[in-house]
Amino acid sequence: MTTTSGSSIISALGAGSGVDFIKLAADISAATFAAKRDQLTARKSTLEAQISAVSQLRGAITGLASALGDRVRTGDLAARPQLANPAVAQVTVPAGLSPSGNFSLEVTQLAQSQTLLSRPLASAADLVGQGTLTLRFGTIASTTTGGATTTTFTPDGAQAAIDITVTDTDTLASLATKITSASNGAVTAYVATGTGGAQLVMKGREGAASGFVLEATGQGGGAAAGDLEYFGWSPAGDTGLLRQTARDATFRIDTVEMTSPTNRVTGLPGGFALNLTATNTGAPTTLSFGNNTAAVSGVMNDFVSALNDIVGQLNDLAAPVGGELGNDPGARELRRDLAGLAGRVVMPGATGTEPRTLGDLGLAVNRDGTFRLDTARLNRSLETNPEAVAAMFTVGINGVFSTMDRFARENSLITDPGSLGGSLKRYETQMASSDDRLARIAEEQEALRLRLTRDFTASERRVAASQSTLQFLRQQVDIWSARDR
Template identity: 55%
Template sequence: METSTTSSIVSRLGGGSGIDMTQLARDLAETRFLAQIGQLESRSEALQARISAASTLRSQITQLASALGDRIRNGDLSPSASLANPAVARVQVASSSSASGSYALEVQQLASAQMLAGNAYAGSGELVGEGTLTIRFGNIAGGSFTEDTGRTPATITVEATDTLADVAGKINASASGLTAYVAQTASGAQLVVKGETGEANGFVIEASGASASGGTPVAGNIDFLAWNPAGDSGQLRAAAQDAQFLFDTIAMSSASNSVTGLPEGLSLTLTQTNVGAPTRISFDDKNSAITAMMGDFTAALNDLTGALAELASPLSGELGNDPGARALKRELASLSTEIVIPNAAPGEPATLADLGLARTREGNFRLDADRLRDTLANNPAAAGAMFTTGLFGVFATIDNLAREVSRSTDPGSLGGSITRYTAQAGTIDERLEKIAEQQEALRERLVRQFAATDRNVTASQSTLSFLQNQIAAWNGRNGN
């Protein structure tokens, strides 16, 4: 009877059972907060699903706008023009151009830069004499020079040990717009100096200093490098002049052969004169590219509406009651009838519906090929003008929509929803971190308590062992 009671006491106290008090404390601490953690993690998973769904929709509309912009800027929808005589110029069109009409071009004179080939030296290593070269800029007409006093002259300091090649290097390093090199000719080594194109970029070279001749210079005198139009003896090989051309019979000029600021975003690189034989600039037909674009655009919109319908389903969608998703639905529902060219003339296309975009009863999009064909046949230029990167048009409409749905400060947009859900998820993470701290504190307290209990059990076991021995001894004596 006594032995049975003792075993029961030991069993209840855990003595000799091998119980891991540390693990027991950990298990109890985890169990204490298990329900709270489960609820919070479930809410966190739901929020992450909403963030992912809203991000997916936002990404789709942003990618659509980006792809459309790239196609207009660089693809088959980019405005382009051609010349009937392509030898006269190369023509480019800005991506924001409405690209319509045609223009006449007659190039009368190409822009050129002044070029000097100086007096001949025996070789590029010849010393040129100590002194200073001052290069002044302005207009040269005949034998006269008119300085541009608003432009800083280039000052080249020449040392006594400098050669003709050294002078060329110093001119190149002067950041004056001039370039220089030494040409080895039949006459000897000549310093060639070139300016920038345009009649205002003519220049003269003045020389002064210790080696100046004071009279008729020779190689070794610094003023042997000087030049002005009044004393030219063949050094001037090309004069600085502006390009002169007629654009639609209007006389225009340019300091370079690259001409910008023309109508319809046109820019030209003039390459040849065509005096008396004007050529015509015309814009390339984009009808086939527009038709292909509208087909791709309609398909992309249907991908977006399909994803929106699934993710914003009232019953099973992650964004079933999301204000940003509802706003996007409204925007897409009115997209085909939205005016994208507010300044369109009467009878010209102004909406995406004019380009064949139609809405179905099911809320999807379809391409009305007949309406698109009529628009391209009756208003090809106006239809092409709807595909620019300017303030209005198809791209501007989709780009504005993408910006609106991505606006993080608007609680009624997808961007606002992402911001809100992210903040809520962050709050849950903070609560989980706090629970983890509380859980650890509880575990440490239980470990301390169980350690004390374990010491008590050990002491009890020692007492029981003593009692068992005493009982056994008594029983032995009674048996005798």
């Protein structure tokens, strides 16, 4: 028990009524506010249960939308490419896209990078001579006239030349490192030691415009080992050091001639991409896209199961008797939204017999509010409009994922008092208000206890004074009585 000035005084007096006024003050103050405090505590318990129930339902519908998004983004629901000659290319479809149709593909040339060797030195540790080595990028092309072949270099004005400073301590090995570093990988160089000695092997990037020449400015010692000019190279003076010329890939899609600086080709019809791996000149292969009907059926079955799980939670939490959300407007709105889910428009631009709603994908509602999968309707859509069905499983502004994402957001808006989000905000506000009221009650109770303690202390003083006076009078009476005897 807390010791107050009043209790200390009473103890010091050593007398009083014999009543524990300190405990009495605490008991009276607690009893005064007990009903309000118990009522608020019970209300808080109810609010906590309601907040938990609303959060559970919001989490369930948000989790379903998120899971659908993850499934769509993996790309296993999109149309699958099939290439009659898989050796020619690898076909990929970015997540969220659904290309369709059949295409012919003929690859006449693969993209490649320039490979250039340097003149040899005895070892990788030999000095190369100081000066400046300049890399210039452009196109190297060969033309044949009258039996004579001429190789020329045409600079690419969009690519700046790169100057590499070479010191008198640089070796063939350190020069390779400087070339790779200074060009930021546009030309990678390393030293290979073969039967003819140590040579730089320099490789550019794929594409005709990624060819390069080397201009060397040394100390004027001529093109001899030990002077940097020894490493200069141009097509006109090539002596077999150019082992591979940079070039673009060339191919035909439905006989339309196309080029690409790399073998990785993007921006093709429907968004699919190709990684060209071989040529098939004169023998075009067929590329087609088939819908993954098994995956679509599987995800719709999972979707129905997840919705029924939400319905089960809603039935328990919003039961008229005993449910935490038995009379909650957000729960009622969710129930209405679920009842109309099969009719939700997924593809507003659908025409004719193309699937338009979730019901067209087989989603059906039973009389008791649960869901079932109408496989006959789903299969009919898959058979008659497979491409349109595949388009419904993308990450665009329309589709199954975006529809459920909007569904989850609508039911989670805290600005809408009729949604689960609005209910959550209301319960949290009431919880905060209850906490404030309990805090005020605690303050008022403590103030009452202190006031009662002061009053009881004053009363105890008066009782003690009266008892002292009474005791004195008794003693005097006894003295007077003894004298009269």
